[in-house]
Amino acid sequence: MSRRKRWVSFNTLTIALMMVLGLLISSIAFAQEARWKALNNQFMELYQKGKYREAVPLAKEALEVAEQTFGPDHHLVATSINNLAMLHLKQGQYAQAEPLHKRALAIREKALGPDHPHVAASLNNLADLYDDQARYAEAEPLYKRSLGILEKTLGSDHPHVAASLNNLAVLYKAQGQYAQAEPLLKRSLAINEKALGPNHPQVASSLNNLADLYDDQARYAEAEPLYKRALAIAEKSLGSDHPQMAKHLGNLGSLYRAQGRYAKAEPLHKRALAIMEKALGPDHPDVATSLENYADLLRNTNRASKAAKMESRAKRIRASQ
Numbered sequence: 001m002s003r004r005k006r007w008v009s010f011n012t013l014t015i016a017l018m019m020v021l022g023l024l025i026s027s028i029a030f031a032q033e034a035r036w037k038a039l040n041n042q043f044m045e046l047y048q049k050g051k052y053r054e055a056v057p058l059a060k061e062a063l064e065v066a067e068q069t070f071g072p073d074h075h076l077v078a079t080s081i082n083n084l085a086m087l088h089l090k091q092g093q094y095a096q097a098e099p100l101h102k103r104a105l106a107i108r109e110k111a112l113g114p115d116h117p118h119v120a121a122s123l124n125n126l127a128d129l130y131d132d133q134a135r136y137a138e139a140e141p142l143y144k145r146s147l148g149i150l151e152k153t154l155g156s157d158h159p160h161v162a163a164s165l166n167n168l169a170v171l172y173k174a175q176g177q178y179a180q181a182e183p184l185l186k187r188s189l190a191i192n193e194k195a196l197g198p199n200h201p202q203v204a205s206s207l208n209n210l211a212d213l214y215d216d217q218a219r220y221a222e223a224e225p226l227y228k229r230a231l232a233i234a235e236k237s238l239g240s241d242h243p244q245m246a247k248h249l250g251n252l253g254s255l256y257r258a259q260g261r262y263a264k265a266e267p268l269h270k271r272a273l274a275i276m277e278k279a280l281g282p283d284h285p286d287v288a289t290s291l292e293n294y295a296d297l298l299r300n301t302n303r304a305s306k307a308a309k310m311e312s313r314a315k316r317i318r319a320s321q
Helices: 002-048 052-070 075-090 094-112 117-132 136-154 159-174 178-196 201-216 220-238 243-258 262-280 285-300 304-320
Strands: none
Touching: 002 052, 002 075, 052 075, 075 094, 075 117, 094 117, 117 136, 117 159, 136 159, 159 178, 159 201, 178 201, 201 220, 201 243, 220 243, 243 262, 243 285, 262 285, 285 304
């Protein structure tokens, strides 16, 4: 009887020790996961500010923590890999970004299955990489597969499908395949209007992209009302000092500049630059874009000296990223 009693006591003690050990492991894992989330938050803050070089060490540390915490083949590890890849892509470091995007895709396919929306996101990101390098033949099937997954899993009227249609359309537009791009952009716009309402910021983006297509073809009379409607929606939904407002202002300004309507273009470029500097800081890549657009206008109006200063500042910003 005593043996039996001791055996039960020993077994209870073992269970208690295992419980303590389990709680300790859980506590460590919880702390590691919290650390990973904190690193991701810091990464996103720098990424949104355009401080890509500063964000790289954080993204690398987040990846190490994710691998230690979740294991190398976990889908959250793919998230960290994707974040690091996006930083390289933003800096034009395509050779570093490509294997990371491929690894993130492989992990997600294995962990989540080939038809998961996260797989579609990885396909899209890899396609973006090829698109940026004008590797259109490699990008197109990835965009199409991504679109197919999203239509299958989310339905044909989901805003993510609209975004995927847009990306494929932009690929066609870059190749001058306007006839293929236009129906995709119109469908993307229709989905967003139906799913999100006519005054949603994403509708403004769809209008802007369709206007860009017309602008590229010198179909200015069709582009202008779309740019104006996009601008009005953004101002109403996001506020007059939002960076997205600056992008719409810049696009409308560039339309006027292309038509030689410089007096209408300049206040738009000036306001766009001021918004970007105030919202994002003086060294953000989007500030560089605004400077370049304004400089183009200045050169068109024979103010080369002022244009050169803006171009020089834009180059310094881009070199620092």
